[in-house]
Amino acid sequence: MTTRHLFLIGPMGAGKSTIGKQLASVLGRPFLDIDLEIVKSTGADIQWIFDMEGEDGFRQRESNMLMRTISSSTPSVIATGGGIVLSSDNRNAMTTAGKVVYLWVTKQQLYERTERDKKRPLLQVEDRKSTIDLLYEQRDPLYREIADIVFRSSSFHAQQVAAELADQLSVI
Numbered sequence: 001m002t003t004r005h006l007f008l009i010g011p012m013g014a015g016k017s018t019i020g021k022q023l024a025s026v027l028g029r030p031f032l033d034i035d036l037e038i039v040k041s042t043g044a045d046i047q048w049i050f051d052m053e054g055e056d057g058f059r060q061r062e063s064n065m066l067m068r069t070i071s072s073s074t075p076s077v078i079a080t081g082g083g084i085v086l087s088s089d090n091r092n093a094m095t096t097a098g099k100v101v102y103l104w105v106t107k108q109q110l111y112e113r114t115e116r117d118k119k120r121p122l123l124q125v126e127d128r129k130s131t132i133d134l135l136y137e138q139r140d141p142l143y144r145e146i147a148d149i150v151f152r153s154s155s156f157h158a159q160q161v162a163a164e165l166a167d168q169l170s171v172i
Contacts, residue, residue: 004075005098006169009143011136012082013110014103015153015161020079022162027169032072033079037065055083063087070097082135085142095146101165102147107136 006029008016017033024031038061039045049058062081069078070093078098084090094100110132144150149168153161 005070005094006075006077007094007098007100008077008079008103009085009094009100009147010082010103010105010153011110011132011139011143014082014105015158016079016103018158019103019153019161019165020077022158023165024077026162026166027077030074030076031079032069032076034062034065034069034084035079035081037069038062041065059083059086063090066090066093070094082139085139085146091142091146099148099169100146101169102143102150103153103161104143104150105153107132110136 006023006027008020008023010016017036020033021031035046038049038058042049042061044052046058049061053061062084066080066084069076075098080094084094149165151161151165151168
């Protein structure tokens with residue numbers, strides 16, 4: 001694979017960060033997580049940014065961090081936030097700067113994986129299932145629009161997913 005960056009996209013709970021770390025190790029590349037890079041650069045957690053700046057403020061920070069990360073000269077595996085695809089500029093930037101992998105999981109798996117999660121601002125609501133359904137319906141077409149690979153990550157452990165994904169990436 002000769003591309004500069006490899007972007008992992010998909011809904012919260014798809015395993016982008018967990019699989020991304022394993023995949024970076026398999027490929028011998030650095031791993032970057034956009035959300036963690038935002039936390040490092042601001043000194044504030046994502047929930048605080050949402051509380052103080054709203055979703056729009058967070059999305060602006062997310063876009064800025066994506067552009068900063070893309071400009072890195074080191075080819076990296078980059079885990080993105082679930083909403084990064086909402087911006088057409090972000091979608092264009094990712095498809096221009098590297099290959100994009102959509103880590104797809106079923107809605108049921110998203111419900112189960114995020115059931116007890118207290119760190120996802122968009123899921124701090126009474127009816128998580130409806131929120132997940134709505135986000136899925138809004139974002140799935142955007143993920144598919146820019147994906148070079150749609151990879152079902154729901155039936156494997158992170159190490160297995162990373163190995164299988166590395167094999168698929170070697171042929172594109």
